[in-house]
Amino acid sequence: MADSDILAAISQKNSSVGFIKNRCVQCVFVLSCTALASLVPFGHGTIPTLAIGLVATFLTAIVVTFRFSLLQKVFENVVRWQLLLAIGFALIAAFNFYNNFCWSFHEGIKLGVLPKRFEDFSTLVYAVAGITATAAVPAAFVYLYAFISRFVPILKEGIQKSDLVEKCFLTVGGLILSVTLVVLYNTTTVFYGEPANDLVYLADSHLLVEQNSGMNINSGQNDLRHPQFGVYAMPFAITATLLSSVLFFIPHSYLICFGSEWNTIPAIDKMKSRLKMEAMVSQKRWNTR
DSSP, X not given: OOHHHHHHHHHHHHHHHHHHTOHHHHHHHHHHHHHHHHTOOSSSSOHXXXXXXXXXXXXXXXXXXXXXXXXXXXXSSOOHHHHHHHHHHHHHHHHHHHHHHHHHHHHHHHTTSSOGGGGGGHHHHHHHHHHHHHHTHHHHHHHHHHHHHHHHHHHHHHHHXXXXXXXXXXXXXXXXXXXXXXXXXXXXXXXXXXXSSOSBTTBOHHHHHHTTTTSOTTOTTSSTTSTTHHHHTHHHHHHHHHHHHHTTTSTTHHXXXXXXXXXXXHXXXXXXXXXXXXXXXXXXHHHTO
């Protein structure tokens, strides 16, 4: 590497470090974390627990930002293409947060968790959800960049350290698995369309798809079994979303790429009203016990 390249890299690093050390930037990140936490109200808990969660998130964000220098550690080594990728992923995540929030709002009303009169404030809820989702972009960006910047080196190292036999095994195995998934999701609905639970051991298959649990922290399936699945799986779900846009000619492409997308399957769309009606009936039966 030439001296000029080294100096440019050092200059870029110093400028990025100086930016993330800015108190205003750090305060924006803390508020963004709180905004992100506020987008998970109706899937779990009540208003008091939501308030406690927001306060806990705010205080935790302050500690990890100012006491443990989280931003400095995340952006210690900045790679431009990873930065741009994280920005794109964060925008997709914010749009998804907005959709999940609105979906949860209507589900809460339909299931009786929220008062029926809340429907009169739908427009206001949409506006607040849009503003909050936009405010959550910085927090989503930091998380996604932290993931990408650490996952890419691990992936590169795994590829570089694999010998020819291992690479051939992974390639052939991946092709066989891809073909199997295409056939499976186009010949049976057991993993995404049946209105019954536990058809696959310990997997409420249709709910995982309906609620897009891989990118929806608010999903009822992200309970004590895996409460943060919507966080950890988010980068993979966003990647699957992008891949499904490219592979649009393959039926059920998102499900094949990731395994949980409700609105990408027209066949399931016909079942929405019936499944939701059954969920409401089940909820009422439960409340009458």
